[in-house]
Structures are given as C-alpha cells and as structure tokens.
Amino acid sequence: GAVVSQHPSRVICKSGTSVKIECRSLDFQATTMFWYRQFPKQSLMLMATSNEGSKATYEQGVEKDKFLINHASLTLSTLTVTSAHPEDSSFYICSAGLAENEQFFGPGTRLTVL
C-alpha cells in the first residue's frame, strides 16, 4: 500500500515559537495532500487541502496566516504553525491522495505548546 510519513512525530515547544511539520508520500506522487487536526476524543477536522504548485485551500475558521502550508513537490507538503500557543496543542495528521477519493494517512504529529 501507499506509505505516507510525517516528521516529527512529537514536538514540544514554547509559546510564541513556530513549528514545521513535514508530510511525505514515500512511494507515490500526490498532487493533493490534506492536513487534519484532531483534538482528544474528537474526530478529524480538515484544516486545508494542499495542491502541488498552488496555494492551499483552507477550511472555514482556519487561519491561513497562522497555519502556513507549502506543497513544493509531488511528494512533500509542510505545515508551519506560526507563533504557536497552548490552544494549538493537538494531533496534526496529513493524508495524501493516491487517486480520487482515496487517502492514505501519515502517522500524525503530536504538538504540545507550553
């Protein structure tokens, strides 16, 4: 099956710092990658859809200036949480589309902002 990796798996940072999370499709090219956030005991919430070579499409309520997404190549998308605050602490998960309506998830990144 298709493999998607994320790095780092866990990160702890101080309030006000920025954190970059990488999402890579290891054995396929993904023109579209998705970024999700999941709070404890809640379902996945789509943050944005990342398209290679173009600007990301953000869901309503997600601040695009705070959550910077770059999809520079067909195998890499990055999410940068800028000026992170404790309320940004969450589980961030990316997925990559292999085909229409088929997504494979990365292992997730646990972000803790102190």
Place this chain on the structure above:
Amino acid sequence: GQNIDQPTEMTATEGAIVQINCTYQTSGFNGLFWYQQHAGEAPTFLSYNVLDGLEEKGRFSSFLSRSKGYSYLLLKELQMKDSASYLCAAGDSNYQLIWGAGTKLIIKP
C-alpha cells in the same frame, strides 16, 4: 447540510460479532470509507464502498445502501486488539471526505 451519524460508543465481547452503523447526508456522493483509529495513532484504512452491497475482507465486512444513505461495518471473531475508534467518512461531490465523530468500540474478555 452534510452530516455523518454513528454511535458514540459500543461494547462487545471477545469472539463475538459487532455491527457499527453509519448514516450520511452529503452533497453528492463518491463512496463511503471506514477507518480504524487506535488511541494516539492516525487512522488506518479499512474499507471503501461505492456500490450497494457487502464487501468482505477477512474478519471485517462493510455494507452500503446508497438509497438509504446507510452503511455498516461488521466485525467478526472480535479480538482485544479490535478495541479502537471506528470512523465513517463519506466522499462528497468535491471528493472531500466528510467525517463522522467515530464510534469507540470496547472489547471485553
């Protein structure tokens, strides 16, 4: 509006069978997915149905009725490792996934 409904929590006994139901309403429809998610981990793909009927894959089966906007995930011969959350997601006309809140399945010995 778009909506996915599934039970919040279910309990079953090891070795038994459990059925997790999901109803959906979406703008357009491009398939119904089931994912398994263990605590602290990302979801893993279980099944995809786009046509009516039952898809069987080992101990897990998934059923879809498009006319009723209904799906279920059937787990047989339950094992303790099946304790997890099971997420139902429907693809809409834009090929985006609309997620249910997940069903937490508790397996008791």
